[in-house]
Amino acid sequence: MxxxxxxxxxxxxxxxxxxxxxxxxxxxxxxxxxxxxxxxSLQIENIVCALDVDLQGAAATVARILRDKGQSVDLVLENKPLKWVFKRASRINAQRLILVGSSEWQRGMVGVKILSTGEQNEVKLDDLN
Structure with missing residues (x-):
């Protein structure tokens, strides 16, 4: 019962x-x-990636600079292949991919790729906005 x-x-x-x-x-x-x-929908302005494990601190510095200017940033600190980074950028609708490479970083610059147009150039850290 x-x-x-x-x-x-x-x-x-x-x-x-x-x-x-x-x-x-x-x-x-x-x-x-x-x-x-x-x-x-997720909208991130920038995705920052270090091309070398030794440059992760530099990538974090770039992310901080952009965040201080009021921009949204996704920082990739894992050692991932560029193909993964591009897929991540596509998934989060990032506008720009900022690559921190050793030769660019020594000159005080970073690589910036506009994902909508595919245009890529080097930009000084002070001019990054």
Whole structure:
């Protein structure tokens, strides 16, 4: 007798959960159709990557400079291949990829690639904005 009561209560709860989740889905669907939900897609302005493990501190410095100027930055400190970095930049909708290489860093510069156009050039740290 006790088990029958437990199963009946679980069945009632399961049914109410299904109705509740369906109503949440409908509400969300109608909000999307009416354009009432904000755009929550991830948008990062810059992704900074060191081309050498020894330059991770330099990459962190570049990220700090950009953040001090009010820009959003994703800093890649792992030793990942460039193909992974480009995929990450695409996934987060980054506008620019900033590469910190040893020869550029010795001259006080970094490589900047505009991802929408593919344009790439070297920029002095002071001119980075």
């Amino acid at each position: 006790i088990l029958v009561g437990v199963f009946r209560r679980q069945r009632k709860l399961r049914g109410s959960v299904i109705i509740w989740s369906h109503s949440i889905w409908l509400t969300t669907f109608f909000h999307i159709e009416k354009g009432l939900l904000p755009d929550l």
